[in-house]
Amino acid sequence: MAELRHRGAKDSDPPLEQQPSEDKGSDSELKVEKDGVSDNESKVDSGVPEVPVPPDDTPEVLNKALSGLSSRWKNWWVRGILTLAMISFFFFIIYLGPMVLMMIVLCVQIKCFHEIITIGYSVYHSYDLPWFRTLSWYFLLCVNYFFYGETVTDYFFTLVQREEPLRILSKYHRFISFALYLTGFCMFVLSLVKKHYRLQFYMFGWTHVTLLIVVTQSHLIIHNLFEGMIWFIVPISCVICNDIMAYMFGFFFGRTPLIKLSPKKTWEGFIGGLFATIVFGIMLSYVMAGCRYFVCPVEFNNDSNSFQVDCEPSELFQLQEYTLPGVLESVTGWTTVRLYPFQIHSIALSSFASIVGPFGGFFASGFKRAFKIKDFANTIPGHGGIMDRFDCQYLMATFVNVYIASFIRGPNPSKVIQQLLALRPDQQLYIFNSLKAHLTEKGLLPAVEA
Numbered sequence: 001m002a003e004l005r006h007r008g009a010k011d012s013d014p015p016l017e018q019q020p021s022e023d024k025g026s027d028s029e030l031k032v033e034k035d036g037v038s039d040n041e042s043k044v045d046s047g048v049p050e051v052p053v054p055p056d057d058t059p060e061v062l063n064k065a066l067s068g069l070s071s072r073w074k075n076w077w078v079r080g081i082l083t084l085a086m087i088s089f090f091f092f093i094i095y096l097g098p099m100v101l102m103m104i105v106l107c108v109q110i111k112c113f114h115e116i117i118t119i120g121y122s123v124y125h126s127y128d129l130p131w132f133r134t135l136s137w138y139f140l141l142c143v144n145y146f147f148y149g150e151t152v153t154d155y156f157f158t159l160v161q162r163e164e165p166l167r168i169l170s171k172y173h174r175f176i177s178f179a180l181y182l183t184g185f186c187m188f189v190l191s192l193v194k195k196h197y198r199l200q201f202y203m204f205g206w207t208h209v210t211l212l213i214v215v216t217q218s219h220l221i222i223h224n225l226f227e228g229m230i231w232f233i234v235p236i237s238c239v240i241c242n243d244i245m246a247y248m249f250g251f252f253f254g255r256t257p258l259i260k261l262s263p264k265k266t267w268e269g270f271i272g273g274l275f276a277t278i279v280f281g282i283m284l285s286y287v288m289a290g291c292r293y294f295v296c297p298v299e300f301n302n303d304s305n306s307f308q309v310d311c312e313p314s315e316l317f318q319l320q321e322y323t324l325p326g327v328l329e330s331v332t333g334w335t336t337v338r339l340y341p342f343q344i345h346s347i348a349l350s351s352f353a354s355i356v357g358p359f360g361g362f363f364a365s366g367f368k369r370a371f372k373i374k375d376f377a378n379t380i381p382g383h384g385g386i387m388d389r390f391d392c393q394y395l396m397a398t399f400v401n402v403y404i405a406s407f408i409r410g411p412n413p414s415k416v417i418q419q420l421l422a423l424r425p426d427q428q429l430y431i432f433n434s435l436k437a438h439l440t441e442k443g444l445l446p447a448v449e450a
Contacts, residue, residue: 076251082380083244086389090236098229098298098307102222106144109218111386113140113210115376120206129200131191136207138184143211146177147219155226156300157418217394220401227404229309230294230317234285234346235400238353239392241280246273246358261365265358274354281350282343289317289340299414316341316408345407352399357392364391 069077093100117136153160153170160166169176192200225232250269258265288294296311319338329335364387368374375384420428439445 078381079247086380087240090240094229094233098225098309101225101229101232105218105221105225108386108390109144109214110140111379112214112376112390115379115385115387116210116214117207119371119373119376120203120210129191129193129196131187132200132203135184135188135191136210138187139181139207139211140215142177142180142184143215145180146174147215149173149177151219151222151226154415157415157422159300161422213394217397221393221397224397224400224404226298227409228295228297230285230288230342231400231404233288233294234281235349235353235396236393237284238277238281238346238350239357239396242273242277242350242354242357243392245276245280246270246354249273249276259362261362261369265362270354270358274351277354278347278350281346281353285343285346286340289342295342316345345403348403349400353392353396356399357396360392360395364388 093104117133121133121136149169150173152166153173160170188200188204221232224235246265246269248269249272250264250266253268253272254264254266256267257263258267258270292311292313293309295313295317296309298307298309300306301308317340319340321336321338323336324332324334364376368376376387377385379385380389420431423431436445440447
């Protein structure tokens with residue numbers, strides 16, 4: 001990542017300046033410099049750190065093969081080839097199983113955190129102040145310890161209760177997490193330097209907002225994965241499909257600018273991506289809903305000490321017959337249609353990925369424009385950094401988690417039994433008698449004569 005050069009005040013951040021007035025010419029709205037910032041913004045935001053234009057990171061093999069094409073078509077082919085490579089890698093890690101998927105999510109989280117923190121560190125480093133990068137990574141460790149500790153306690157309860165060290169760590173997990181965070185908080189206070197208080201608190205907030213955006217969302221992605229791999233694959237695939245189809249429709253048919261934050265985004269691409277993603281979501285859901293490997297919750301098998309994905313599919317993943325509305329019946333000629341209920345839910349997922357999901361990308365575009373950078377990093381030629389590819393995924397992860405909790409998830413008997421087995425014998429007996437009396441009162445058990 002190219003280093004940011006901070007230009008401005010010694011003791012405080014540069015003041016916010018007014019945004020440039022709306023340019024009347026449509027050509028000036030679409031004009032973007034190589035660093036991703038328009039001429040008007042370059043003149044107004046003179047106090048914002050600038051970044052040199054990054055060198056061309058396209059592999060030499062592709063440069064030679066596409067040397068005869070215009071820059072527009074060259075970028076199209078580079079993005080297309082590397083998109084296919086990333087999709088192939090995505091299918092490969094799905095084949096490797098849920099454990100590998102969790103590790104990949106953790107690696108992506110760390111890389112995204114690194115890319116965002118590097119931008120802030122470049123500004124902070126110019127003041128030669130200590131501990132910012134150290135404290136940022138320390139807080140990342142603390143937050144991950146808290147979230148993953150909660151996950152282990154929740155989904156590996158039997159294993160935790162079986163091992164004495166894990167049982168102790170689980171019992172005092174939240175206290176340990178708080179103590180770790182408190183240590184970092186005290187280290188930050190001790191690192192405060194006179195005349196730079198405002199900047200240091202600014203970077204403290206930078207770190208915590210980054211943790212909120214990146215670490216919390218990646219934790220929710222893993223929770224979605226435990227509900228069944230279909231809740232992980234379909235939302236991510238819908239975002240990828242929308243990104244590709246919006247780019248394709250915009251590339252060939254785009255004429256009307258969508259939002260000034262991303263001048264290359266068009267209404268034609270936005271609407272075309274919406275319909276294409278909904279169709280894709282319904283089709284992908286139909287293929288995956290019939291496979292137990294994708295629909296069963298990911299659970300830990302205590303006998304084999306490994307993950308298992310095997311169950312009797314719920315009604316959500318069983319074909320059911322639906323009566324079509326009169327309008328669709330007149331168009332298709334069908335009176336009924338057989339669908340998986342999950343396919344109906346996939347419409348909500350696809351719609352969110354197409355309508356609200358792009359705002360994660362717009363948010364990232366605004367962030368990059370604030371610091372006059374084109375991409376978060378140069379990790380993927382033609383695509384930028386890892387954060388450039390996952391800016392919409394994090395917003396999608398939160399929606400899926402809330403959607404499951406609101407409309408899908410019910411009580412989990414296996415988790416209740418695990419918690420009951422961890423109680424003392426007298427507590428278990430009390431619960432048994434209470435449950436027996438309740439079932440007898442309901443008439444589900446015969447009354448016992450005195």
